[in-house]
Amino acid sequence: MEKKQFIKLMDEKLKLIRTEYGLTQDKMAAILGISKKTLIEIEKNRKSLGWTSSVALGSIFSDSTILHDAIGGNVSDIIIALAFKNIDVDYPKTWGGKVWWKTISEKKGYRIQQNMFSRHYRILDRENRRIYASFNMGETEAVMDEILKF
Structure with a gap:
């Protein structure tokens, strides 16, 4: 997934999330910090949330069943992976992938x-801390190889 795909997904799910939470267009626009007119244009597929508002939507409504089903878990994982793409980051501890994750390989x-x-x-890592995230398996394997050298 790339940022453009994430933004498109959030554009598509905006109205469903608003309905899921029982919010009017006025209230949803206020929550996201956009005008009601802009919200209506997005819901009619004439405009887009863009990156910043998509991140806001995903963060504010991170408990949304609509988002969990569309993303396959915690939306913040996707936001982090996209935001920190090609940037080294110290990620916090996770639950270890008990749900929605398939272990591809395990070494040391x-x-x-x-x-x-x-x-x-x-x-x-050994304590379930995420130390790298990417949409590219080759890059992920290369980082794993570097980690295992030490």
């Missing part, structure tokens, strides 16, 4: 996992 306590819905990859 490190695991490469792939999300079953979004298809992005991550590397977890």
Whole structure:
């Protein structure tokens, strides 16, 4: 998934999320910090949320069943993977991939996992801390190889 795909997904799910939470267009627009007119244009597929508002929607409504079903788990994982693409980051501890994750490989306590819905990859350390995330398996394997050298 790339940022453009994420934004498109969020554009498509905006009205469903608003309905899921029982919000009017006025209230949803206020929550997202956009005008009601802009919200209506997005819901009619004439405009887009863009990256910043898509991140806001995903973050504010991270408990949405609509988003969980569309993303395959926690939307913040996708946001982080996209935002920090090609940037080294110290990721926080995870639950270890008990739901929505398939372990691709495991070596010396490190695991490469792939999300079953979004298809992005991550590397977890022995304490289930995410130390890398990417949509590219080759890059993920290369990072894993570098980690295992030490």
